[in-house]
Amino acid sequence: MSTTSLRIACWNVLADCYFTPSDTCSISWCDRFQQIQTILASVATHTDIFLLQEIDHVEECYAPVLKQLGFGYLYVQRPGKEDGCLLAYATHMFELIHSEEVSFDDLAQLFTTDTSSQQTTGYRHSSFLRHNVAIIAQLRYTNTESDLGTYLNKNTDSAPLPVTTEHCCCNDIIVVAPHLYWNPNFADVKDGQVTYLLDRVATFRENIIKSHISKLTLSETHVSREDYIPPHIPIIIGGDFNSLPDSKVYHILTHSFRYQYLATPTSSVTPTFDGGLYHPISASSSSSSSSSRSSSSSSKAS
Numbered sequence: 001m002s003t004t005s006l007r008i009a010c011w012n013v014l015a016d017c018y019f020t021p022s023d024t025c026s027i028s029w030c031d032r033f034q035q036i037q038t039i040l041a042s043v044a045t046h047t048d049i050f051l052l053q054e055i056d057h058v059e060e061c062y063a064p065v066l067k068q069l070g071f072g073y074l075y076v077q078r079p080g081k082e083d084g085c086l087l088a089y090a091t092h093m094f095e096l097i098h099s100e101e102v103s104f105d106d107l108a109q110l111f112t113t114d115t116s117s118q119q120t121t122g123y124r125h126s127s128f129l130r131h132n133v134a135i136i137a138q139l140r141y142t143n144t145e146s147d148l149g150t151y152l153n154k155n156t157d158s159a160p161l162p163v164t165t166e167h168c169c170c171n172d173i174i175v176v177a178p179h180l181y182w183n184p185n186f187a188d189v190k191d192g193q194v195t196y197l198l199d200r201v202a203t204f205r206e207n208i209i210k211s212h213i214s215k216l217t218l219s220e221t222h223v224s225r226e227d228y229i230p231p232h233i234p235i236i237i238g239g240d241f242n243s244l245p246d247s248k249v250y251h252i253l254t255h256s257f258r259y260q261y262l263a264t265p266t267s268s269v270t271p272t273f274d275g276g277l278y279h280p281i282s283a284s285s286s287s288s289s290s291s292s293r294s295s296s297s298s299s300k301a302s
Helices: 029-044 058-069 104-110 118-127 147-154 187-214 248-254
Strands: 008-012 049-055 071-077 084-090 094-103 133-141 172-178 235-240 297-301
Touching: 008 235, 029 049, 029 058, 049 058, 049 071, 049 172, 049 235, 058 071, 058 084, 071 094, 071 133, 084 094, 084 133, 084 172, 094 104, 094 187, 104 187, 133 187, 172 187, 187 235, 187 248
Parallel strands: 008 049, 172 235
Antiparallel strands: 049 084, 071 084, 094 133, 133 172, 235 297
C-alpha cells in the first residue's frame, strides 16, 4: 500500500431489530446475514478497519465472522436497545491499547436545574436521552517497518527520545465510531452529541500524551521532559452522523476546531471553539463534494 494509506469501511447495516418484512421484502435474518457476511468478506480483503452501526446478534453472528476474517473488535450496545456500534480492526496490523465507551445520554446530566424555567430545563434534559453511543479506541500499528509505520514515525515533531516500545505512542492512531440521533427535527441534540464526542476525544488523546510523557526514559544527551513535544496522534472519526454537509454537525467537525500541540505539559495554550467548549482537535472532511441525501454516513480524519 502507499505510504499514507489506511483503508476504512463505514456501514450502517440496519439492525435486525429494526427490519420490518413487507410484501416487497420479506427476507429472513439468516438470509440477510448471509448477504452481510458475503459483503464483509469481500470488503475485508482491502480493509484495515470496519466502523459498523446498528449491529445486533453480535456474539452469535458477527464475532465468529470477524475472527475468521482476522479482525478483533469492540462493541458498545445502546442503553435499553438491542443494537449498537462495532469497531473492528485487522489484528495483523493493529493491537488494541485502550478504549472507552461513550453514552450520549450523559448530556442529560450536564444541564443544571433552572428554578426560573424548570419546564424548559426539564424538556432539554429529557431531549438528550436518545440512547446513542460511540466507541473511542487507541490502536497501535504493529509493523513499524512498513509504509504506514514509517509514515507515522516520520510525521511527528517529537524530539528523539529513548522510549521503550510499550511506552511509545508514535505508532498510534485514535479511531472513533459514533452513531448520532436520526431525527432531523432535533438538530440541537445532534449538535450537542458531536460537541460532547469531540470533548471526550480530546480528553482521551490528552490522557494518552500524559501517560506517554510520564513513562519516558530520558538521558542527558536528549532534551528535557519540559522541552519535549509529544508525537502526533492521527484521529479518525467515522460513523453515521445523520447529517447533511450544510448542517451544524458537519460544520463543527470540519471548521470549528483548532488544534495546537502543547509544547510542554504545563503549556497555557488554549484551543478555541466557537460553540462554547474547548476541543484541541482539527478535522477535515473525507468527502470533497456535497450530498443531497436526507442523511449521511461519512468519515472524518485529522
